[in-house]
Amino acid sequence: MPLIDESDLHAYADGQLDPSRRAEVEAYLAAHPEAAGWVGDWRRQADELHAAFDGVLNEAVPLRALPPRLQGRAAAPAARAAGWRMALAASLASLVAGGAAGWLARGQAGDLAVLTPPAERFARDALASHVVYAPEVRHPVEVAASDEAHLVAWLSKRLGAPLRVPDLRAEGFHLIGGRLGVAEGGPSAMLMYEADNGSRISLQLRHMAPGTADAAFRLERLPGTGDSHGTAAFYWVDRDLGFALAGPLERGALLALAQAVYRQYQDD
Known part of the structure; x- marks a missing residue:
C-alpha cells in the first residue's frame, strides 16, 4: 500500500x-x-x-x-x-x-x-474566541466593566473558582467587561481589555482537571492577520487554573502583560 x-x-x-x-x-x-x-x-x-x-x-x-x-x-x-x-x-x-x-x-x-496537551488546546480555544469577539463594536462583552461586581460573582460561580480581575491600567489597558465562554466542553471566563488606541487583548481562564501540573509561560500564535504581529496568546497553568492572554501584540509586550497578570494572581 x-x-x-x-x-x-x-x-x-x-x-x-x-x-x-x-x-x-x-x-x-x-x-x-x-x-x-x-x-x-x-x-x-x-x-x-x-x-x-x-x-x-x-x-x-x-x-x-x-x-x-x-x-x-x-x-x-x-x-x-x-x-x-x-x-x-x-x-x-x-x-x-x-x-x-x-x-x-x-x-x-x-x-x-498524539493528543495535544489540554493547556495547548485551551490556548487555541482562547485564540479562536479572541478573533471572534475582539473586533465586535457593540457586543464584545456580555457584562460591562461598570458592573464589575456582578461580572466577578457570575463568572466565579460558572468557573467554579474565585475570579480575580487583574488591573492592567499601568500597562496601558483598561477593562471593558467580560463574557462566559466554553473550553474543552466546560465553562471559561473571558475578560476583555482595551488600550487608548483601540487595541484589545483578552484574558481567558478555565478550571483545569484536578492534578493538572503547573506550566510556565508558553506561546501559541496565529499566522499574520493583517497587522505586523499577528494574533498570539501566552498561556500557563497555575494551581489548577489555566490562563491564556491573547492579542495582536509583539511577543515582548504580550509577555509583559502575562507576567503582570501572573504577579497579581500570586498576591492572593
Whole structure:
C-alpha cells in the first residue's frame, strides 16, 4: 500500500486530492479505522466552524456605529471589512489545521495518535474566541466593566473558582467587561481589555482537571492577520487554573502583560 501521511489525510478531509490519490487514501482508511475516525472528526469540526461563523464572515461592518476615533481609521470601509473577514477566516482555518495537526504524529505508518496537551488546546480555544469577539463594536462583552461586581460573582460561580480581575491600567489597558465562554466542553471566563488606541487583548481562564501540573509561560500564535504581529496568546497553568492572554501584540509586550497578570494572581 502506498505511504499515506498526515498531509494526505488533511487533504482528503478537505476534498483536495485528485481521484487516484483519493482512492489510495480511502483504501488506507478502510484498513485503519482509527485514522478514519480522525478524518471524520476534522470534517465535523470544519462543518461546525462554518455553521458558527459563516454568518459573521458575510456580515457587513456597521461603520456608522464605530466611535469617532475608529471612524478616522476607516478610510476604505469596503477594504477594511473585507480584510477583517479574510483575517477571521484565516485565523479559524489555522486553528482547525493546527488542532488537527496535534492529533497525528508523522511516521512511516502514519497511524500514531498524539493528543495535544489540554493547556495547548485551551490556548487555541482562547485564540479562536479572541478573533471572534475582539473586533465586535457593540457586543464584545456580555457584562460591562461598570458592573464589575456582578461580572466577578457570575463568572466565579460558572468557573467554579474565585475570579480575580487583574488591573492592567499601568500597562496601558483598561477593562471593558467580560463574557462566559466554553473550553474543552466546560465553562471559561473571558475578560476583555482595551488600550487608548483601540487595541484589545483578552484574558481567558478555565478550571483545569484536578492534578493538572503547573506550566510556565508558553506561546501559541496565529499566522499574520493583517497587522505586523499577528494574533498570539501566552498561556500557563497555575494551581489548577489555566490562563491564556491573547492579542495582536509583539511577543515582548504580550509577555509583559502575562507576567503582570501572573504577579497579581500570586498576591492572593
